[in-house]
Amino acid sequence: MRKDTNEMFFQLVALMLAIIMVHAVYVTVVRPNADRIVSRSAEVAAAGGEYVVPRSFFVVIKDFEQEACFILMIWALAIMGYKTRTALRESRMQEMPLVSMSEGTRILPGDAGQLARPLQSLPERQQGYLLPRALSTALSRFQVTTSVEAATEAAHSVCETESSRLDSELSMVRYITWAIPSIGFIGTVRGIGAALGKAHQAMAGDIAGVTASLGVAFNSTFVALLISMVVMFFMHQLQLMQERLVLDTHAYCENRLLRFLKSQPT
Secondary structure, three states: OHHHHHHHHHHHHHHHHHHHHHHHHHHHHHHHHHHHHHHHHHHHHHOOOOOOOOOOHHHHOOOHHHHHHHHHHHHHHHHHHHHHHHHHHHHHHHHOOOOOOOOOOOEOHHHHHHHHHHHHOOOHHHHOOHHHHHHHHHHHHHHHHOOHHHHHHHHHHHHHHHHHHHHHOOHHHHHHHHHHHHHHHHHHHHHHHHHHHOHHHHHOOOOHHHHHHHHHHHHHHHHHHHHHHHHHHHHHHHHHHHHHHHHHHHHHHHHHOHHHEOOOOO
């Protein structure tokens, strides 16, 4: 419960910081530069020159839809960074000799309690990691049931449950990856609607308003799709890391503990 509370608090703080930072950059850098470029193009056109649609980086990202996409991108990256740090910490547990058996050793049900003591002496945070939980659960089940099959099933069940939990906890990131292109499409609809509202100006020969509105439509979709690709890449990398953690934990339990268990003494 404490872990979930800490993660929720982190996500809320990360969202607030993302909103503040991105909006500050937009207010102080992006929109002033974009307005300057657009105004310069309008002045050239008003002086009789050929109107050129501005294609500056600041103009492409200046609208509210792009700002929202950047906020969601930073929020998603912060969430994935938090989960990546946790996964790396758990992976480092596999380098520790939590249980160390030499070849030929046989673990009987009466030995399970003694083997579990080093796991119980770990700090509380580390006891909640996947590997110590899987080892402790297997040893406890073996001590109670004296069954190797029951201990093996218990370790496998912990790994499968953790895999499902890790997958479900990525639901927020999946929602963000869906929301980013959706916001881009909202910008497309808004831009096309604005362009249609200025169609009478284009018929009179003034195409600046229509092209600016169409720019909003295409730029928002362009930026949203690019950002979505970036977020999806990092999400798949995180999923791969988490899947490897579960598989490596399963292998650790099998190689370091389960194959040494024996129900009855020889």
